Amino acid sequence: MARLVMKFGGTSVGSVERIQNVARKVKKEVDAGHEVAVVVSAMSGETNRLVDLTTNVAALHDAREYDVVVSSGEQVTVGLLALALQELGVNARSWLGWQVPIKTNDTHSSARIEEIDCSDIIRRFGEGQVAVCAGFQGVGSDNRITTLGRGGSDTSAVALAAAMNADRCDIYTDVDGIYTADPRIATKAAKLDRITYEEMLELASLGAKVLQTRSVEMAMKHRVKLQVLSSFEDLPGTLVVDEEDIVEQQVVSGVTYTRDEAKVTLQQVSDKPGVAALVFGALADAHVNVDMIVQNVSEDGKATDLTFTVGRKDLDPALKVLDSLKNDVNCKAIVPDPNVVKVSIVGMGMRSHAGVAQTMFSALAEKGINIQVISTSEIKVSVLIAEEYTELAVRTLHTAFNLDAA
Amino acid sequence: MARLVMKFGGTSVGSVERIQNVARKVKKEVDAGHEVAVVVSAMSGETNRLVDLTTNVAALHDAREYDVVVSSGEQVTVGLLALALQELGVNARSWLGWQVPIKTNDTHSSARIEEIDCSDIIRRFGEGQVAVCAGFQGVGSDNRITTLGRGGSDTSAVALAAAMNADRCDIYTDVDGIYTADPRIATKAAKLDRITYEEMLELASLGAKVLQTRSVEMAMKHRVKLQVLSSFEDLPGTLVVDEEDIVEQQVVSGVTYTRDEAKVTLQQVSDKPGVAALVFGALADAHVNVDMIVQNVSEDGKATDLTFTVGRKDLDPALKVLDSLKNDVNCKAIVPDPNVVKVSIVGMGMRSHAGVAQTMFSALAEKGINIQVISTSEIKVSVLIAEEYTELAVRTLHTAFNLDAA
Incomplete structure (x- = not known):
């Protein structure tokens, strides 16, 4: 008998039929004798609908009220999934963030989980009850609903798994695992059986959208064994584990890319001390995150x-900041370029292999x-290239590092 | 300065524009120096959508999970209205049932309010804050969400008004008051300036759908002054008040009708003791409410x-019950007739006027x-007639009791 957390995203619960499909998957684990907590997102499209409503009422809105509105999406799903489980004869009940409770700080709309009291849920495991928990939401110190930010249900699932000492946290999604590259681009991409937390973290930060970065950080910190697998097929997925749990480590585990980048060049800046500090200080003050610098x-x-x-x-805000500095920073021209892409290779093996x-x-x-x-870390190398080369670069690197499936 | 509860139903908050319209109405009362709590329903159509979802998942559903799903509709509205008020510069915050808290019993889906602790809301009145409260919902003894049954937001509003000793509870709706008859049928129907609780209660029970019966009962018990008025026009509505607050009492205040009736005749039943007890006992056991008997x-x-x-x-269940009794109750035939309507006249003045x-x-x-x-009470007379005569009967009685507008 194991204790499992199963997490299903919006696409996986996007209709009544899909919720019933999720219920069957949960029942299978229950029938196998496992203790199960399920974490669900809002039905696909629902969060966008709710966000649009708040934006139509008030463009700049009180995050506390925004959280009240958007958290209702997960509330609907937990109720429906509990009902679907009961229809299959599974003892199940829903839990909202404030009911568990999942206590967060008071940073509404991007709250961080501080404490989860699972004692009531665990007690009910003893009675054979499945806990159906709303992802994405918690409760602040003032008893108001908080949300964790978009994609926060992954984080809810991992945090819950850590709090209840679960044996595994299964993240069900619309892909069946982590691939060596985006299969839509690299047709020879292969599914990985296992990947380390560190690699997964780099992949998540570098554009692989399967898992939310924060959830991977949290899993790594609490050593929660994660599995990414398909909601729609009945296949093993990719396990995200400790390095020591991987027998044969590849030099490079994956190639990834992100189009969410824009480049800015200040041409012919006077080469004197303090200019870089001035520029990046002002950008930081304007909450513009700078990624690569050369x-x-x-x-x-x-x-x-x-x-x-x-x-x-952040390109437009960044240009506005630079414009405000033009009296202090002499340069010939400020040249923005949004047509760039960052392509990265990631692998634990890099640490011990020269020449990667x-x-x-x-x-x-x-x-x-x-x-x-170019930017590098211990286990990744990223390069910025013109956007038109994206597919070519990904395929080329996939082949160069022997990742092409046989 | 007065303390007001303002309640807006689903049609009144059915779109972003209508929510903004509600916010303007609330601001007007705030600007006049009043302390205001607003109670809102789900946006029109939303509760039906949520009910359909639960029914599609499970035809016979756990009322506790049903309540989790359907209560999300009001959660969306309170957040949006609080945002709309803030946009107008009004200090406002939303309150869900469990946050107030509005404590109910544990009869999910038709819970009764047991206790409301308004102290936090009242304290914030002192800071100039408007409380935007979710109607229809509360919290049970086990910390789970309960709902009051369809139309329960009227009851929420009256209960809140009673708990906070409000000077008036204004029920905003899509009609501008209580009429002497349904204006769609009786074109000469006139809006009543005032009506007694007792009359309103009879009208609500007899088919006038403006107010939920339970909310009128509660208003009468706690002597909450109610006003029914239009969300869309800026006119005074109808006040529901104590008898002593009405100077000139009409003999008959209104004519109403309900099509929700069906007649059953047991022909040639043996006229011996115990038959009626047998029939109506069995119907009661099957939770079929019998209204008129002759x-x-x-x-x-x-x-x-x-x-x-x-x-x-209830006609089909009733016929099933009667069928099961056919060995015990001898009768020639059981004749059902759904094509009937109950037309009623209501008025406090009846008590002192003979011949009505x-x-x-x-x-x-x-x-x-x-x-x-025929059935009668102290302040009403109801008759069952063939449905085809509905309009004629209502108009005839409206004229007969001098209710036609000048």
Whole structure:
């Protein structure tokens, strides 16, 4: 007998039929003798509908009231899933965030979970009851509903699994696992049986949208064994585990990309101390996150190009900040470029293998793909390239690192 | 300065624009210096959508989970209205049933309010804050969401008004008050300025759908001054008040009708003791409410006709019960008739005026309308007639009792 948390996203509960399908999957685990807590999102489309309603009433809205409105989506799903389970003869009841309770801080709309008291749920496991918990929501110190931010149901599931010492947290989704690359682009992409928390974290941060980054961080911290698998097929998925649980480690586990990038170049900036601090200080003050930065040494010691990337949605705010600095920072021109993509390779094996970056750069050069900016960490290398080369770059790297399925 | 409860039904909050319209109405009372609690229903159509979802998942459903699902409709409205008020610069916050808390018994889906603790809301009145409260919902002893049954938001509003000692409870709706008859039928119907609780209670029970019966009972018990008025026009409505607050009392205040009736006749039942007890006992056991009953004295002392009415939706269950009794109750035939309507006159003045029933019967007889069953109380007379005469009967009685507008 194991204790499981099963999490189903919006697509998996997007209709009455799909909710009934989820109920059958849950029943299967219950019949196998497991203790089960289910975490569900709102039915697909529902959260968008609710967000639109709040935006139509008030463009800039009180996050506390926003949370009241959007959290109603998960409330509907837990009730319906509990009913669907009861229809199958499974003892089940719904739990809203405030009922568990899932206590969060008071940062409405992007709250962080602080404490979960599972004692009541665990007691009911003893009576054979399945707990159907609303994802994405919690309750703040003032007894008001909070939400964790978009995609927060993954985090709810992992936090619940940690709090109840679950043996595994299964994240059911519309893909059947983590792939070596986006299968829509790299047709030879293969499903990974296992991946480490660290790799998954890099993949999640670098554009693989299967799991929310925070949920992976939390799983890593609390050593919650995660599984990503399909809601619609009956196949094993990808396990996200400790490094020691992986027998044969690849040098590179996956190739990923994100289009959510934009590049800004300050041409011919005066090469004097304090300019970078001024620019990035002002951007930070405006809550613009800067990702990659490159500054060349100037040839004449007078002026140089300063290039950096920001999230694409932050491009306009960033340009506004730079415009406000134009009296303090002398430069010939400010050149924005939203037509860029960040392609990355990720793998624990990189730490012990030299030449990984070199292999990447050569492979791209051979195809005539110009690398604009580079950034690296212990287990990843990212390059910024022109957006038109996205598919070519991903396929090239997938082949170069021997990831193509046999 | 007064303390007001303002209640808006589903049609009044059916779109973003209508919610903004409600916010303007609330702001007007706040600007006049009043303390305001608003009670709202789900946006029109939303409760039906949620009920359909639960029914599609499980035809016979756990009322506790049903309540979780359907109560989400009001949750959306309170958040949106609080946001709309804030947009107008009004300090407002939303309150869900469990947050107030509005404590109910544990009869899910038709719970009764037991206790409301308004202290937090009243404290915030002192800070100039408007309380936007979810109607229809409460919280049971086990910390689970309960609902009061369809139309329960009227009851929520009156209960809240009683608990906070409000000076008035204004029920905003899509009609602008209580009329002497349904204006769609009686074109000469006039809006009443005032009506007594007792009359309103009879009208609500007899088919006038403006207020939920339970809310009128509660208002009468706690002497909450009610006003029924239009959400869309800016006119005074009808005040529901104590008898002593009405200066000039009409003999008959209104004519009403309900089509939710069905008649059953047991022909030639043996006229012996115990038959009626047997029939009506079995119907009560099957939770079929019997409304009107008539049994003629038999001419020969052997057999008689027994006629009674039930709600139209109860007709099939009633016939099933009667069928199961056919060995115990001898009768020639069981004749159901769903094509009947109950037309009633209501008025406090009846108590002191003789001949009211006689006037009613003569007026109907003059038009050739046959009265099938009669029932009376201190302040109303109801007759069952063939459905095709509904409009004629209502108009005839409206004229006979001098209710036609000048």
